[in-house]
Amino acid sequence: MTGGNTxxxxxxxxxAKILDAARAEFGEHGADGATIRDIARRAGVDPSLVLQHYGTKQALFSLAVRPATPLDPDEVPAHLREVLAARLHDLPPSTRALMRSMLTSPEAAAVMRDYLQERTDNLARTMTGEDADARAAMVVSSILGITIARHFLQLPPLADLDEATSARLMEGWLATLD
Structure with a gap:
């Protein structure tokens, strides 16, 4: 032990190094394409250490794509603006991994569904009216669709959108939610 490094x-x-490497590998290759060997190589460790720390590739995937902690309902509108702005730029590796895998991996689909439900519930609590749940689900689903169209399908109007135009359009769209 040197330098207080127990x-x-x-x-x-x-x-942490393995988890970071897993986020990057899953982000680039999805749940099915990433391998324990590639994750270990990226982390600079032996593949047995990946399994020793995380048990299985599926358990590691679940941790690697786990979303951030839940929000307080009062934070949701500002958070929506941040999320939409972020989705119009680069995606974090964990988000890219989850989105790339959600249609082919039941575990990824469950993680995404739980994440979207939590976001929908938080947003619905900030809305009034009997259809708040449905409106919240539509907003959350729309952001998911924008993310897919821009980053995975490269839909030209979204893929080519400059920052100023995206900010202006985003504010107009989100203003209808207030």
Missing amino acids: RAERRVATA
Whole structure:
């Protein structure tokens, strides 16, 4: 042990390095295309360490694509603006991995469904009216569709959208939700 680097600290650092590598691999190749060997190679560790830390590729995938912690309902409108702005730019590797895998992996589909439901529930709590759940689901689903069209399908009007135009259009669209 040197420099206060205990065995427990090294173990945590290795696990974090593996998780970061998994996010990148799953983001590039999806759940089916990423391998334990490639994740280990990217992390600079032996493949047995990946399994020692995370058990299975599926367990590692679940952790790698897990969304951020839930929001307070008061934070949802501002968060929607941030999410939409972010989805019009580059996607984080964990988001790319989840989206790339959600149609082929039942586990990824469940993670995405739970994430979207949590976002829908939070948004619906900020809305009034008997159809708040449905309107919230439509907003959340629309953001998902925008993300897919821009980053995976490269739909020209969205793929080529400059930052100023996207901000103007986004504010107009989100203003209808207030």
